[in-house]
Amino acid sequence: MSGLPLPHDTNSPYTHALPVVEDDDRPAPAPEEVETLHDAEWHRAREFAYEVASALPSHWLPLREALGGVLAEDVTAPIPVPHYASSAMDGYAVAGSQPWTVVFPEPVETDPRKMLTIPPKDLYRPVLNLEPGQATRIVTGGLVPAGARAVLRDEYAHLSEEGTVLTISADAPSAEDIPYGQNIRHTGEEVAAGDVILRGECLLNPAHIAFAAVSGHDMLPVRRRPRVTILLTGSEVVEDGIPEPGQVRDAFGPQLPTFVEMLGGSVDQLRRVEDTARAMLAALTEAPSGMASVLDARTEVVVTTGGTGHSDADHVRSALEELGAVFLLDGLAQRPGHPTFLAKLPEEGPFVVGLPGNPLAAMVSMFTVAEPLLARLHGDPAPTTLTVPAAEELPGQKVTALVPGYLTDGKVAPRDRVGANMLRGLAHADVLVVVPPEGVAAGADAEVVPLPWR
Template sequence: MIEAGAATNADWATARTLAYGAGRPLPFQTVPLADALGQTLAEPVHALQSIPHYASSAMDGWAVNGAPPWTLVSRPEPEHPRGRATPHSDSGEVSLAPGEATFILTGGVVPQNTVGILRTERGAVRGGMLDRNDSARPDEPSPGEHVRPAGEEAEEGSLAIPAGVVLNPAQIALAAVCGHDTLAVLRAPRVSLLMTGDEVIEHGLPHAGQVRDTFGPQLPGFVAMLGGHVDVAGRAKDDLDDVVAAISGEPTDEFSLARASGDVLITTGGTGSSMADHIRRALMEVGAEMIIDGIAMRPGHPTLLARLPDGRFLVGLPGNPLAAMMAMITVAGPLLAGLRGSSLEEPSPVVTADAFDPLPGRSRLVPYRLESGRAVPSTHQRSGMLRGLAAADGVMVVPAEGCRAGDPVQALSLPWAPPGGPRA
């Protein structure tokens, strides 16, 4: 059924908000640290113990207490070959009396009552006694010098990594230092792709009336850039029954989505209202809840978002390549962000280098190159063209009333564009 409450011909900003709000965060999963890189942290990471969890030496040398010369003493507890305490030793049992020193390696457990660490190159040993050499300062070591205090980096229980961040290698290393073996991360939304269009060929040069497939080669990667993962992709005939079966997960002669336990189904083409377009009618056949029925933008007006009876979302992309990609950044991107529990990217202003006439009732999405601090509209930006987007740094959202050259307009970055400015 097409719900009466569906947003028909929604404005661009409303469409993005609706798509984002529809995607409630998916349950998180627990993964080993080695598998967490690039995933979104679902729960904050706290230090399970102080970091470092014992006072350690920052240098090879001697732990000393009192004024020189110091009497060299052996450390009474069993030691690791590198001078670090064994798992069974207790640094609290090791203590230096005034005037005593003991050899220590970098990372070794600092005995109690240690004033500081005298570096190896600053000391001289004669007859079981340690003293400063001529290169040492008169006050070396000063109190706490070359000692890494317990808890210097983080106290036990303190927040180390907030939830919601996309984990980088340094954060994974920090989680390990905090004592974690696994992390709770948001599951990447699983996406199925259903391409339509009997005129589409996947290889070679098309004849008159045929077109090359632009979706199959790029949509899986595009989805991945938006935070999703494509489980299965295939094609349905331009036939209502075939499309209904594919959307419902029933096997067809060409393709079956039955094995895909996805969260989102993305379809390509067939979102218009002509007799040759079947997606909207198929949604009515299966009893889908329509969320967005068309967006007041160009290109990409016949974009659809619906919730299927089994709980999956369907994003209906227009058949024209540029229009479809504008639909991806307008609807699919916000939906996947909502499912991942990520924040919705807010548009940022750019200064347009060109004027745009009014386009009553519709926003205009314009790929642009950033040149000398201004957004220069790309050439070849009709709905069926890709050259302009392929060379773009972002997409301007020109309001329906148009704008003048030099005016600020809202813009979105492209997931593949380099951060911080245009390409060389």
């Protein structure tokens, strides 16, 4: 910074823009105490994860990037559409009654040598005005000259041998006259300036983007998808091939980013972290080459997998505690997924969703904590469930159970192979069945969570 004036240099032209920092010996205010929700019941956990966050401010995106986003507010047209009177046909713009004398565009230069230096599209001055009894050539979309009353399409145009006099051909629908305004797209015919062209809350599709473009927009206000960093733990995990005994294939890396996107997030980083306290702390605080750290990357949510327990082998909690994180939701009264937690790093840092290492437990816990959290940050309503009659009795457990289920004849039945470490049941499921501790009788309504990929 050598060469720059000091902040309090009164001769500096920048002094007025810099805050004056006074010494303050007053103690910093104590952080607000937050009561942690322990072993939360499933419904309460979903509500809490939604309530604890606030919707992110919207942002403006270029049209191409806005595609697929949710429009944050109504959008109006800054100009009429069309914004000028244009021809709907190739033909002749005509003024007054026939016969018409054809008026041709004039060259911008009479010196042929200078004409060679002018781009072809600029060689001639367009005809901007017509007097009664005149006509001029026009193409589809071309500017209709002032004074023109209609456009005579090519099929019904008859030119004299010299090409200077125009009349309506004998085989035209009416060889006597052409209706006023025929084949002219009038200014504001589709949209008037100030009209609402897109309503807020709509999911922007290609037609919306095209309509916004022709209405004069380059960018649109879109709800911001929360940025998500994913930290995967597990030294025994291999990312490809057949795992050796003692190793497991990575179940999270291939699917979790897409899963997060389906729930409304936008994944900024996906990183694998060694199973050590130092590695987890580094992943949260240090920037690897070419990437920003979690704390300074403006990430709103961090999702971790594994290491959420309290043993010496679980390091996620200790790293968060060292950083001063507040645990908002610690443990769920559900199976699978009990060790799931929701924390928040200090100084407006990101939320941290700690998922268990077992794949089914982690994925169902995404619906309990991550789905409502991401919905709130994105400005969406709280996610809802459905009810479907149970095809058979669903026995209860000590806590709420989330069981992959399939739909048959309008009823829901549980899948098999649904242990916390198993994915077979979820891979072929239509819904997640929320089974309360008291169970669900056959034929009674069962609460189900829709799966975003079904």
